[in-house]
Amino acid sequence: MELLKISNLNKNFGGLTVTKDLTMHINKGQIFGIIGPNGAGKSSLFNQISGYIKPDSGSIFYKGEDITGLPPHVLSKKGIGRTFQIVKPFKSETVLYNVTVGAFNITNNRKEAIQRAEEVLKLVGLYHKKDVLAKNLTIVDLKRLEIAKAMATNPDLLLLDEVLAGLTPSEVDEATKLIEKIRDNGVTILMIEHVMQAVMALCERVVVISYGIPIAEGTPEEVTKNPEVITAYLGADEDE
Structure with a gap:
Protein backbone atom coordinates (compact mmCIF):
# COMPACT_ATOMS: atom_id res chain seq x y z
CA MET A 1 0.00 0.00 0.00
CA GLU A 2 1.38 3.40 -1.04
CA LEU A 3 1.75 5.74 1.94
CA LEU A 4 3.69 8.68 0.49
CA LYS A 5 3.87 9.80 -3.14
CA ILE A 6 6.00 12.68 -4.38
CA SER A 7 5.55 13.87 -7.96
CA ASN A 8 7.79 16.29 -9.91
CA LEU A 9 8.80 18.25 -6.83
CA ASN A 10 10.74 21.46 -7.49
CA LYS A 11 12.22 24.00 -5.10
CA ASN A 12 14.69 26.84 -5.70
CA PHE A 13 16.25 29.35 -3.33
CA GLY A 14 17.25 32.21 -5.58
CA GLY A 15 19.54 30.60 -8.15
CA LEU A 16 20.11 27.48 -6.05
CA THR A 17 18.12 24.38 -6.96
CA VAL A 18 17.52 22.15 -3.93
CA THR A 19 14.90 19.86 -5.48
CA LYS A 20 14.43 19.27 -9.21
CA ASP A 21 11.72 17.08 -10.76
CA LEU A 22 11.90 14.67 -7.82
CA THR A 23 9.48 11.76 -8.01
CA MET A 24 9.35 8.83 -5.56
CA HIS A 25 6.90 6.76 -3.56
CA ILE A 26 7.09 4.89 -0.28
CA ASN A 27 4.94 1.93 0.68
CA LYS A 28 3.52 1.36 4.12
CA GLY A 29 5.89 -0.64 6.32
CA GLN A 30 9.05 0.21 4.36
CA ILE A 31 12.34 1.58 5.58
CA PHE A 32 13.30 3.83 2.67
CA GLY A 33 16.66 5.58 2.47
CA ILE A 34 17.76 8.88 0.96
CA ILE A 35 21.48 9.27 0.39
CA GLY A 36 23.70 11.77 -1.38
CA PRO A 37 26.59 14.16 -0.80
CA ASN A 38 26.37 17.13 1.56
CA GLY A 39 24.32 19.91 0.01
CA ALA A 40 22.44 17.48 -2.24
CA GLY A 41 19.02 18.72 -1.07
CA LYS A 42 18.12 15.86 1.27
CA SER A 43 17.09 17.94 4.26
CA SER A 44 15.30 20.38 1.96
CA LEU A 45 13.22 17.45 0.73
CA PHE A 46 12.39 16.57 4.35
CA ASN A 47 11.45 20.19 5.00
CA GLN A 48 8.99 20.09 2.11
CA ILE A 49 7.44 16.78 3.18
CA SER A 50 7.04 17.97 6.77
CA GLY A 51 5.75 21.44 5.84
CA TYR A 52 8.64 23.66 6.91
CA ILE A 53 9.08 24.98 3.37
CA LYS A 54 6.67 24.99 0.44
CA PRO A 55 7.69 23.51 -2.92
CA ASP A 56 7.60 25.80 -5.96
CA SER A 57 5.79 23.12 -7.95
CA GLY A 58 4.91 19.46 -7.82
CA SER A 59 2.80 17.54 -5.33
CA ILE A 60 3.07 15.47 -2.16
CA PHE A 61 0.37 12.92 -1.39
CA TYR A 62 0.10 11.19 2.00
CA LYS A 63 -2.44 8.39 2.46
CA GLY A 64 -3.98 9.50 -0.83
CA GLU A 65 -4.46 13.12 0.31
CA ASP A 66 -2.72 16.09 -1.30
CA ILE A 67 -0.74 17.62 1.58
CA THR A 68 1.45 19.91 -0.53
CA GLY A 69 2.28 23.09 1.39
CA LEU A 70 0.37 22.24 4.57
CA PRO A 71 2.05 23.57 7.77
CA PRO A 72 4.01 21.31 10.15
CA HIS A 73 1.45 21.23 12.97
CA VAL A 74 -1.26 20.05 10.58
CA LEU A 75 0.98 17.35 9.10
CA SER A 76 1.97 16.21 12.58
CA LYS A 77 -1.70 15.71 13.42
CA LYS A 78 -2.06 13.68 10.22
CA GLY A 79 0.70 11.31 11.33
CA ILE A 80 3.99 12.65 9.94
CA GLY A 81 6.75 12.89 12.53
CA ARG A 82 10.36 13.92 12.05
CA THR A 83 13.70 14.32 13.75
CA PHE A 84 16.21 17.07 13.09
CA GLN A 85 19.86 16.77 12.20
CA ILE A 86 20.81 19.22 14.96
CA VAL A 87 19.12 18.14 18.18
CA LYS A 88 17.56 20.95 20.22
CA PRO A 89 15.95 19.56 23.35
CA PHE A 90 14.76 21.65 26.28
CA LYS A 91 18.16 21.31 27.93
CA SER A 92 17.13 22.35 31.43
CA GLU A 93 14.13 20.01 31.50
CA THR A 94 13.99 16.28 32.12
CA VAL A 95 13.94 13.61 29.45
CA LEU A 96 10.34 12.82 30.40
CA TYR A 97 9.31 16.48 30.06
CA ASN A 98 10.85 16.70 26.59
CA VAL A 99 8.97 13.67 25.32
CA THR A 100 5.71 14.61 27.04
CA VAL A 101 5.64 17.84 25.03
CA GLY A 102 5.47 15.76 21.84
CA ALA A 103 2.69 13.60 23.27
CA PHE A 104 0.40 16.62 23.53
CA ASN A 105 0.07 16.26 19.75
CA ILE A 106 -2.38 13.39 20.36
CA THR A 107 -4.02 14.36 23.66
CA ASN A 108 -4.80 17.41 25.79
CA ASN A 109 -4.84 15.27 28.92
CA ARG A 110 -1.62 15.64 30.94
CA LYS A 111 -1.86 12.18 32.48
CA GLU A 112 -2.36 10.56 29.07
CA ALA A 113 0.53 12.58 27.60
CA ILE A 114 2.88 11.43 30.37
CA GLN A 115 1.73 7.83 29.90
CA ARG A 116 2.43 8.03 26.16
CA ALA A 117 5.85 9.59 26.86
CA GLU A 118 6.76 6.80 29.27
CA GLU A 119 5.73 4.14 26.73
CA VAL A 120 7.96 5.74 24.11
CA LEU A 121 10.89 6.06 26.51
CA LYS A 122 10.64 2.34 27.21
CA LEU A 123 10.60 1.68 23.46
CA VAL A 124 13.78 3.68 22.80
CA GLY A 125 15.60 2.51 25.93
CA LEU A 126 15.62 5.80 27.83
CA TYR A 127 13.04 5.11 30.54
CA HIS A 128 15.72 4.65 33.19
CA ILE A 147 13.62 9.90 18.13
CA ALA A 148 11.47 9.63 21.27
CA LYS A 149 10.18 13.19 20.85
CA ALA A 150 9.07 12.38 17.31
CA MET A 151 7.60 9.02 18.28
CA ALA A 152 5.57 10.64 21.06
CA THR A 153 3.46 12.37 18.38
CA ASN A 154 2.27 8.90 17.29
CA PRO A 155 3.42 9.02 13.65
CA ASP A 156 2.55 6.59 10.89
CA LEU A 157 5.45 8.03 8.85
CA LEU A 158 8.69 8.92 10.62
CA LEU A 159 11.35 11.05 8.91
CA LEU A 160 14.80 10.40 10.39
CA ASP A 161 17.41 13.03 9.51
CA GLU A 162 20.90 11.56 10.09
CA VAL A 163 20.10 10.11 13.52
CA LEU A 164 23.22 7.92 13.32
CA ALA A 165 25.70 10.75 12.72
CA GLY A 166 28.44 10.92 15.34
CA LEU A 167 27.82 7.45 16.76
CA THR A 168 30.41 4.72 17.20
CA PRO A 169 30.03 1.46 15.23
CA SER A 170 28.56 -0.33 18.25
CA GLU A 171 26.16 2.56 18.86
CA VAL A 172 25.16 2.42 15.19
CA ASP A 173 24.34 -1.27 15.63
CA GLU A 174 22.13 -0.49 18.64
CA ALA A 175 20.40 2.37 16.81
CA THR A 176 19.82 0.12 13.79
CA LYS A 177 18.02 -2.37 16.01
CA LEU A 178 15.91 0.46 17.45
CA ILE A 179 14.90 1.64 13.97
CA GLU A 180 13.88 -1.91 13.06
CA LYS A 181 11.86 -2.14 16.27
CA ILE A 182 10.04 1.11 15.42
CA ARG A 183 9.22 -0.27 11.96
CA ASP A 184 7.99 -3.49 13.55
CA ASN A 185 5.65 -1.35 15.66
CA GLY A 186 3.88 -0.26 12.48
CA VAL A 187 5.75 2.93 11.62
CA THR A 188 6.97 3.52 8.06
CA ILE A 189 10.42 5.12 8.00
CA LEU A 190 12.03 7.51 5.55
CA MET A 191 15.62 8.16 6.52
CA ILE A 192 18.46 10.41 5.40
CA GLU A 193 21.72 8.75 6.24
CA HIS A 194 25.46 8.82 5.46
CA VAL A 195 26.32 5.71 7.45
CA MET A 196 26.29 3.18 4.63
CA GLN A 197 26.60 0.28 7.07
CA ALA A 198 23.13 1.17 8.37
CA VAL A 208 20.27 8.90 -4.42
CA ILE A 209 20.06 12.69 -4.76
CA SER A 210 22.75 14.94 -6.19
CA TYR A 211 22.24 18.71 -6.42
CA GLY A 212 18.51 18.22 -5.86
CA ILE A 213 18.20 15.70 -8.70
CA PRO A 214 17.43 12.01 -8.17
CA ILE A 215 20.15 10.10 -10.04
CA ALA A 216 19.38 6.52 -8.99
CA GLU A 217 16.84 4.40 -7.16
CA GLY A 218 16.81 0.75 -6.19
CA THR A 219 18.02 -1.62 -3.52
CA PRO A 220 21.11 -0.52 -1.57
CA GLU A 221 23.16 -3.11 -3.47
CA GLU A 222 21.96 -1.78 -6.83
CA VAL A 223 22.59 1.90 -6.17
CA THR A 224 26.05 1.41 -4.63
CA LYS A 225 27.14 -0.35 -7.84
CA ASN A 226 25.75 2.41 -10.08
CA PRO A 227 28.69 4.23 -11.78
CA GLU A 228 26.92 7.61 -11.56
CA VAL A 229 26.35 7.12 -7.83
CA ILE A 230 29.97 6.08 -7.29
CA THR A 231 31.14 9.26 -8.99
CA ALA A 232 28.66 11.68 -7.40
CA TYR A 233 28.36 10.24 -3.92
CA LEU A 234 31.09 7.79 -3.06
CA GLY A 235 33.72 9.97 -4.70
CA ALA A 236 35.53 7.19 -6.53
CA ASP A 237 36.67 6.98 -10.10
CA GLU A 238 34.21 5.08 -12.30
CA ASP A 239 37.06 2.90 -13.61
CA GLU A 240 38.21 1.78 -10.16
Missing part, protein backbone atom coordinates in the same frame (compact mmCIF):
# COMPACT_ATOMS: atom_id res chain seq x y z
CA LYS A 129 16.89 8.21 32.43
CA LYS A 130 13.47 9.83 32.40
CA ASP A 131 14.35 12.14 35.32
CA VAL A 132 17.75 13.18 33.93
CA LEU A 133 18.06 16.71 32.55
CA ALA A 134 18.53 16.72 28.77
CA LYS A 135 21.72 18.78 29.08
CA ASN A 136 23.37 15.89 30.92
CA LEU A 137 22.77 13.27 28.22
CA THR A 138 25.47 11.74 26.02
CA ILE A 139 25.36 12.13 22.24
CA VAL A 140 23.85 8.68 21.74
CA ASP A 141 21.15 9.38 24.34
CA LEU A 142 20.41 12.77 22.77
CA LYS A 143 19.83 10.94 19.48
CA ARG A 144 17.46 8.54 21.23
CA LEU A 145 15.69 11.47 22.84
CA GLU A 146 15.22 13.10 19.43
CA VAL A 199 21.68 1.93 4.93
CA MET A 200 22.74 -1.48 3.66
CA ALA A 201 21.34 -3.22 6.74
CA LEU A 202 18.06 -1.34 7.06
CA CYS A 203 16.73 0.02 3.80
CA GLU A 204 14.66 -1.96 1.33
CA ARG A 205 14.99 0.79 -1.26
CA VAL A 206 17.19 3.86 -1.61
CA VAL A 207 17.05 6.99 -3.73
Whole structure:
Protein backbone atom coordinates (compact mmCIF):
# COMPACT_ATOMS: atom_id res chain seq x y z
CA MET A 1 0.00 0.00 0.00
CA GLU A 2 1.38 3.40 -1.04
CA LEU A 3 1.75 5.74 1.94
CA LEU A 4 3.69 8.68 0.49
CA LYS A 5 3.87 9.80 -3.14
CA ILE A 6 6.00 12.68 -4.38
CA SER A 7 5.55 13.87 -7.96
CA ASN A 8 7.79 16.29 -9.91
CA LEU A 9 8.80 18.25 -6.83
CA ASN A 10 10.74 21.46 -7.49
CA LYS A 11 12.22 24.00 -5.10
CA ASN A 12 14.69 26.84 -5.70
CA PHE A 13 16.25 29.35 -3.33
CA GLY A 14 17.25 32.21 -5.58
CA GLY A 15 19.54 30.60 -8.15
CA LEU A 16 20.11 27.48 -6.05
CA THR A 17 18.12 24.38 -6.96
CA VAL A 18 17.52 22.15 -3.93
CA THR A 19 14.90 19.86 -5.48
CA LYS A 20 14.43 19.27 -9.21
CA ASP A 21 11.72 17.08 -10.76
CA LEU A 22 11.90 14.67 -7.82
CA THR A 23 9.48 11.76 -8.01
CA MET A 24 9.35 8.83 -5.56
CA HIS A 25 6.90 6.76 -3.56
CA ILE A 26 7.09 4.89 -0.28
CA ASN A 27 4.94 1.93 0.68
CA LYS A 28 3.52 1.36 4.12
CA GLY A 29 5.89 -0.64 6.32
CA GLN A 30 9.05 0.21 4.36
CA ILE A 31 12.34 1.58 5.58
CA PHE A 32 13.30 3.83 2.67
CA GLY A 33 16.66 5.58 2.47
CA ILE A 34 17.76 8.88 0.96
CA ILE A 35 21.48 9.27 0.39
CA GLY A 36 23.70 11.77 -1.38
CA PRO A 37 26.59 14.16 -0.80
CA ASN A 38 26.37 17.13 1.56
CA GLY A 39 24.32 19.91 0.01
CA ALA A 40 22.44 17.48 -2.24
CA GLY A 41 19.02 18.72 -1.07
CA LYS A 42 18.12 15.86 1.27
CA SER A 43 17.09 17.94 4.26
CA SER A 44 15.30 20.38 1.96
CA LEU A 45 13.22 17.45 0.73
CA PHE A 46 12.39 16.57 4.35
CA ASN A 47 11.45 20.19 5.00
CA GLN A 48 8.99 20.09 2.11
CA ILE A 49 7.44 16.78 3.18
CA SER A 50 7.04 17.97 6.77
CA GLY A 51 5.75 21.44 5.84
CA TYR A 52 8.64 23.66 6.91
CA ILE A 53 9.08 24.98 3.37
CA LYS A 54 6.67 24.99 0.44
CA PRO A 55 7.69 23.51 -2.92
CA ASP A 56 7.60 25.80 -5.96
CA SER A 57 5.79 23.12 -7.95
CA GLY A 58 4.91 19.46 -7.82
CA SER A 59 2.80 17.54 -5.33
CA ILE A 60 3.07 15.47 -2.16
CA PHE A 61 0.37 12.92 -1.39
CA TYR A 62 0.10 11.19 2.00
CA LYS A 63 -2.44 8.39 2.46
CA GLY A 64 -3.98 9.50 -0.83
CA GLU A 65 -4.46 13.12 0.31
CA ASP A 66 -2.72 16.09 -1.30
CA ILE A 67 -0.74 17.62 1.58
CA THR A 68 1.45 19.91 -0.53
CA GLY A 69 2.28 23.09 1.39
CA LEU A 70 0.37 22.24 4.57
CA PRO A 71 2.05 23.57 7.77
CA PRO A 72 4.01 21.31 10.15
CA HIS A 73 1.45 21.23 12.97
CA VAL A 74 -1.26 20.05 10.58
CA LEU A 75 0.98 17.35 9.10
CA SER A 76 1.97 16.21 12.58
CA LYS A 77 -1.70 15.71 13.42
CA LYS A 78 -2.06 13.68 10.22
CA GLY A 79 0.70 11.31 11.33
CA ILE A 80 3.99 12.65 9.94
CA GLY A 81 6.75 12.89 12.53
CA ARG A 82 10.36 13.92 12.05
CA THR A 83 13.70 14.32 13.75
CA PHE A 84 16.21 17.07 13.09
CA GLN A 85 19.86 16.77 12.20
CA ILE A 86 20.81 19.22 14.96
CA VAL A 87 19.12 18.14 18.18
CA LYS A 88 17.56 20.95 20.22
CA PRO A 89 15.95 19.56 23.35
CA PHE A 90 14.76 21.65 26.28
CA LYS A 91 18.16 21.31 27.93
CA SER A 92 17.13 22.35 31.43
CA GLU A 93 14.13 20.01 31.50
CA THR A 94 13.99 16.28 32.12
CA VAL A 95 13.94 13.61 29.45
CA LEU A 96 10.34 12.82 30.40
CA TYR A 97 9.31 16.48 30.06
CA ASN A 98 10.85 16.70 26.59
CA VAL A 99 8.97 13.67 25.32
CA THR A 100 5.71 14.61 27.04
CA VAL A 101 5.64 17.84 25.03
CA GLY A 102 5.47 15.76 21.84
CA ALA A 103 2.69 13.60 23.27
CA PHE A 104 0.40 16.62 23.53
CA ASN A 105 0.07 16.26 19.75
CA ILE A 106 -2.38 13.39 20.36
CA THR A 107 -4.02 14.36 23.66
CA ASN A 108 -4.80 17.41 25.79
CA ASN A 109 -4.84 15.27 28.92
CA ARG A 110 -1.62 15.64 30.94
CA LYS A 111 -1.86 12.18 32.48
CA GLU A 112 -2.36 10.56 29.07
CA ALA A 113 0.53 12.58 27.60
CA ILE A 114 2.88 11.43 30.37
CA GLN A 115 1.73 7.83 29.90
CA ARG A 116 2.43 8.03 26.16
CA ALA A 117 5.85 9.59 26.86
CA GLU A 118 6.76 6.80 29.27
CA GLU A 119 5.73 4.14 26.73
CA VAL A 120 7.96 5.74 24.11
CA LEU A 121 10.89 6.06 26.51
CA LYS A 122 10.64 2.34 27.21
CA LEU A 123 10.60 1.68 23.46
CA VAL A 124 13.78 3.68 22.80
CA GLY A 125 15.60 2.51 25.93
CA LEU A 126 15.62 5.80 27.83
CA TYR A 127 13.04 5.11 30.54
CA HIS A 128 15.72 4.65 33.19
CA LYS A 129 16.89 8.21 32.43
CA LYS A 130 13.47 9.83 32.40
CA ASP A 131 14.35 12.14 35.32
CA VAL A 132 17.75 13.18 33.93
CA LEU A 133 18.06 16.71 32.55
CA ALA A 134 18.53 16.72 28.77
CA LYS A 135 21.72 18.78 29.08
CA ASN A 136 23.37 15.89 30.92
CA LEU A 137 22.77 13.27 28.22
CA THR A 138 25.47 11.74 26.02
CA ILE A 139 25.36 12.13 22.24
CA VAL A 140 23.85 8.68 21.74
CA ASP A 141 21.15 9.38 24.34
CA LEU A 142 20.41 12.77 22.77
CA LYS A 143 19.83 10.94 19.48
CA ARG A 144 17.46 8.54 21.23
CA LEU A 145 15.69 11.47 22.84
CA GLU A 146 15.22 13.10 19.43
CA ILE A 147 13.62 9.90 18.13
CA ALA A 148 11.47 9.63 21.27
CA LYS A 149 10.18 13.19 20.85
CA ALA A 150 9.07 12.38 17.31
CA MET A 151 7.60 9.02 18.28
CA ALA A 152 5.57 10.64 21.06
CA THR A 153 3.46 12.37 18.38
CA ASN A 154 2.27 8.90 17.29
CA PRO A 155 3.42 9.02 13.65
CA ASP A 156 2.55 6.59 10.89
CA LEU A 157 5.45 8.03 8.85
CA LEU A 158 8.69 8.92 10.62
CA LEU A 159 11.35 11.05 8.91
CA LEU A 160 14.80 10.40 10.39
CA ASP A 161 17.41 13.03 9.51
CA GLU A 162 20.90 11.56 10.09
CA VAL A 163 20.10 10.11 13.52
CA LEU A 164 23.22 7.92 13.32
CA ALA A 165 25.70 10.75 12.72
CA GLY A 166 28.44 10.92 15.34
CA LEU A 167 27.82 7.45 16.76
CA THR A 168 30.41 4.72 17.20
CA PRO A 169 30.03 1.46 15.23
CA SER A 170 28.56 -0.33 18.25
CA GLU A 171 26.16 2.56 18.86
CA VAL A 172 25.16 2.42 15.19
CA ASP A 173 24.34 -1.27 15.63
CA GLU A 174 22.13 -0.49 18.64
CA ALA A 175 20.40 2.37 16.81
CA THR A 176 19.82 0.12 13.79
CA LYS A 177 18.02 -2.37 16.01
CA LEU A 178 15.91 0.46 17.45
CA ILE A 179 14.90 1.64 13.97
CA GLU A 180 13.88 -1.91 13.06
CA LYS A 181 11.86 -2.14 16.27
CA ILE A 182 10.04 1.11 15.42
CA ARG A 183 9.22 -0.27 11.96
CA ASP A 184 7.99 -3.49 13.55
CA ASN A 185 5.65 -1.35 15.66
CA GLY A 186 3.88 -0.26 12.48
CA VAL A 187 5.75 2.93 11.62
CA THR A 188 6.97 3.52 8.06
CA ILE A 189 10.42 5.12 8.00
CA LEU A 190 12.03 7.51 5.55
CA MET A 191 15.62 8.16 6.52
CA ILE A 192 18.46 10.41 5.40
CA GLU A 193 21.72 8.75 6.24
CA HIS A 194 25.46 8.82 5.46
CA VAL A 195 26.32 5.71 7.45
CA MET A 196 26.29 3.18 4.63
CA GLN A 197 26.60 0.28 7.07
CA ALA A 198 23.13 1.17 8.37
CA VAL A 199 21.68 1.93 4.93
CA MET A 200 22.74 -1.48 3.66
CA ALA A 201 21.34 -3.22 6.74
CA LEU A 202 18.06 -1.34 7.06
CA CYS A 203 16.73 0.02 3.80
CA GLU A 204 14.66 -1.96 1.33
CA ARG A 205 14.99 0.79 -1.26
CA VAL A 206 17.19 3.86 -1.61
CA VAL A 207 17.05 6.99 -3.73
CA VAL A 208 20.27 8.90 -4.42
CA ILE A 209 20.06 12.69 -4.76
CA SER A 210 22.75 14.94 -6.19
CA TYR A 211 22.24 18.71 -6.42
CA GLY A 212 18.51 18.22 -5.86
CA ILE A 213 18.20 15.70 -8.70
CA PRO A 214 17.43 12.01 -8.17
CA ILE A 215 20.15 10.10 -10.04
CA ALA A 216 19.38 6.52 -8.99
CA GLU A 217 16.84 4.40 -7.16
CA GLY A 218 16.81 0.75 -6.19
CA THR A 219 18.02 -1.62 -3.52
CA PRO A 220 21.11 -0.52 -1.57
CA GLU A 221 23.16 -3.11 -3.47
CA GLU A 222 21.96 -1.78 -6.83
CA VAL A 223 22.59 1.90 -6.17
CA THR A 224 26.05 1.41 -4.63
CA LYS A 225 27.14 -0.35 -7.84
CA ASN A 226 25.75 2.41 -10.08
CA PRO A 227 28.69 4.23 -11.78
CA GLU A 228 26.92 7.61 -11.56
CA VAL A 229 26.35 7.12 -7.83
CA ILE A 230 29.97 6.08 -7.29
CA THR A 231 31.14 9.26 -8.99
CA ALA A 232 28.66 11.68 -7.40
CA TYR A 233 28.36 10.24 -3.92
CA LEU A 234 31.09 7.79 -3.06
CA GLY A 235 33.72 9.97 -4.70
CA ALA A 236 35.53 7.19 -6.53
CA ASP A 237 36.67 6.98 -10.10
CA GLU A 238 34.21 5.08 -12.30
CA ASP A 239 37.06 2.90 -13.61
CA GLU A 240 38.21 1.78 -10.16
